[in-house]
Amino acid sequence: MISPEDNTIIELILGRDKKQGFELLVQKYQEKIYWLIRRMVMVHEDADDLVQEVFVKVWLNIHRFRKDSALFTWLYRIATNETLTFLKKQKRKKFISDPNEKLLNALQDDNWFKGEDIEGRFYQALVKLPEKQRIVFNMKYFDEMKYEDMSEILSTSVGALKASFHLARKKIENFLTEN
Template sequence: MNSETEFITRLQDPTSKEAAFRELLQLYKERLYWHIRKIVISHDDADDVLQNTFIKVYRSIDKFKGESKLFSWMYRIATNESITHINKNAKRIRITNEEHQTNAINKLTADVYFEGDAIQLKLQKAIATLPQKQQMVFNMKYFDDIKYKDMAEILDTSEGALKASYHIAVKKIEAILTSD
């Protein structure tokens, strides 16, 4: 039995679930926060989505069958929660998801948690112009260096489609960044 299998067993055992879940939080909260933050942009939204993600993980861990890595499964939950959050907010204020993302990027300079410079802001604005799936693929590959194999599990798509999406995203971003 490998260490991940043992960890999952501890997470699914009622006598060790609480302690194992605290360990899970420590292991993954920062990585998941930044994954979510790249999708929803706002720090406050990212905190909310992160909390919802861990609630879902806690409630669903007993159903986890280990068909993918624990990390990939949690990233998929975080990704889905992020998309749901964006869709809900956009619908609530009656704008498209793209307009919602543009608004979030435009507010980024006022966000006290954004520590980027002008170049990073320009990159974030360029990423925001991409369709949602290309944004996620670009962020996961460029910033998180997630392997296409793992990304395929997280996003439930083929490695070939992800490579194509990443290539297209890079070309679009390069075009935007060099257009000034």
């Protein structure tokens, strides 16, 4: 269900002051959405484009939001769809070379990635996961989301999500053991 704070934001957007309500919404969710996207695309510039695109879509489609789901699940759904579409397009463009090359290079750029060696390897393992498995892992591991919320965002059953997370964890552990 929608939280009282989100309810105020929605009421402002749909009624009294769309601009002010939207500013509150952006301020509350921009970082969460950015990091969800950044962990998927790794490159800041891509994450920046995508996060702006997501909020533009939110602005244009907010009237379609139904209060029977939480605002953050609705926002996450838009963000995951945008991100997965972007990654698919990237794959199509880079069909000759390794589609993950750009993502792996981003992990070696000292300006944008300040992780230790083990963290670098951990994110390398993440890049090697299929996109949907990666997004499941990120939501559970980093955002500590409930499977029920993830199920709503990704339109996937809780059972399938649990299996997906388990598989992703095994793959990462194996990668870390081998590397």
